[in-house]
Amino acid sequence: MAHSEDHFVVSIERFKPHTFESDEGDGLFISHSHAYDELTLILAGEGYYSSPEQNLKVGAGDLIRIPSGLHHGFVCTAPWQGVSVHFRHDKLPVHCQYLFHASREPNRIHSTQLGEGDLRWASISLEQMEREWRAERPGPDSASCLRIALETLLLLFQRNHGNAKQTSESGNDQAIIQEVVKEIHARYYSSVTVHELAARHYLSESNLRKKFAETMGVSPKQYIISLRLMEAKRLLQQTDKAIESISSEVGFTSSSRFYDFFVKSEGITPLEWRKQALQSV
Template structure:
């Protein structure tokens, strides 16, 4: 997480300049939930009206601006997508892959608004802790997953339409979703292929053509990336992390980790601790 802000802005307050923000960008992606009021977000020729219950996604490095029309309140969360858990990475990248424009918006149902608001508050509270505990990672992960799932739920009708128009692309997206959801469990490429009524060889070719690597290599890279993140942000034993990211034994995990990263898991953890102290 980069930062999270609970904003309150009243455009009638002439001394408060936060209601109109000049063109800017940030290296982190943004998720904004509007609770009250009305405003807009703009990027290039796109102008998106923001109303209560709207959840907006803004990609990193996008030049954009916003304006408050009626006194508004909400939460803005900034995240670095390369540092978030595996399934959250998938949900975020899939949203931007399906985007109708650079700024995305989902209008949430009352129930989804409550879940998203609770998630924002949980994330803010956890980010505000001076010292994180062993459950902090799980609380932040669950909160972010809730927000991203709320967005996808709010746009599911558009996604269904896109799937009907591009069935092969949807097949790859479904496979990626399966992998990101279940990478920590035994995953066979043959089962992924069977889920889409394809032979393993045809599925592998379609996957490589679209993603650039084989399904097996994608799964291994995903497991190693998640292990690297867990080694840095948690104090969990290496053996536990090996199991948590889907390796059948700590020795196999050690072997694959050294091959991909160039150092042992403990060396990677110590390097992260050293960098954080500098």
């Protein structure tokens, strides 16, 4: 499984206890960037993670999420142990993509402290991921087990990171929109309406549209369409399902509407896009 070029997991690495000598000076931080996301769980010890705008102290129980493309570094100040998962979030199903699309700070390292129960849960999830990832002969459900374990880690991060934020009027608005985004990701393929979403959060439709556009940069309807197209592209690349079947699966009421939106977005037909995507693998 580790050699699958189109898989969402790039690598899983455990780092052993080590420290840098203080006389290494400028070499103290190992600085780099990569074209995929990272989740790192610190199991023991402590140190610092840095980005162009940050210098975060981290220790045992911290779960760290680093967006793709962000230049960052780290240094261990007390012998530490941990696990890092590198993955491509764009290859995950749309229902868990809200964990990335709801973020308003894509160019920052995000860190949260896990409680004892969640830390144990995170550790078990990582162990399961390692087992599936390193298996010489992956079973038919290995990819699903990997995805569920990774999604569990992301949900643990989101829950603890969200609980740590201050509550204010603007913060409450942000929390509402994040809940709406989560609901949309869970039901993007159905006939979910702005009226229904607004009523669930005791907002008028116009108010929800305004808050959503201010936070996400697009209207709820545009966001739903973009998710349907995103999932359609994943299915076009990762499966051999018929285009008409994919169109229905992601929520378009007709193949012609799917074609129209797809061509408007990508400039080519779904079939042409699939051929190009498969040739580039």
